[in-house]
Amino acid sequence: MNELPTLQRNALRKIFDRPQFTPEEVAALGYRRLQQAEGIGAKGLSAITAWLAAHGLQLPLPTPPAGGPSVVPRKTRRTIEMAVRLLRTHGYEVQPKAGPAIQAKGR
Structure with a gap:
């Protein structure tokens, strides 16, 4: 677990509510759960993904909703x-x- 940066290690400790955890437990959380965790941003997700890969595990990206990528929330569309x-x-x-x-193109 020494390879995992301190910030990500501490964020995972908060999720598990204990100081020790295994790469398998982290992978079982899934991408969305890690993405929503306090203290884990895009850079942290990359670090965790690399750490899992070093242990022979993957953190698969979530599958898009059944409606496909064209379903955009109203607030985002506005x-x-x-x-x-x-x-x-x-x-x-x-x-x-x-x-x-x-895509925006300047004149």
Whole structure:
């Protein structure tokens, strides 16, 4: 467990409510649970994933919802629409990419 950075080790100790845990226990938590844990951000998830890989384990990414990637929460969709409007106001041309993502091009 020495390879795991202190911040991630301490965050996992809080999750398990004990000082010792195994890589198998961490992998069993799953990506979403680790992602939601206090003290574990994107960099921490990367460190934990690398630590698990060093122990021969994987932390598979969560499967997208049944509706597919096109299902965007209303609040997120509204935020995107406001951002697109702001970009257009400042002279940017916004075109949809080959999928649900939005790409901005300067003029």
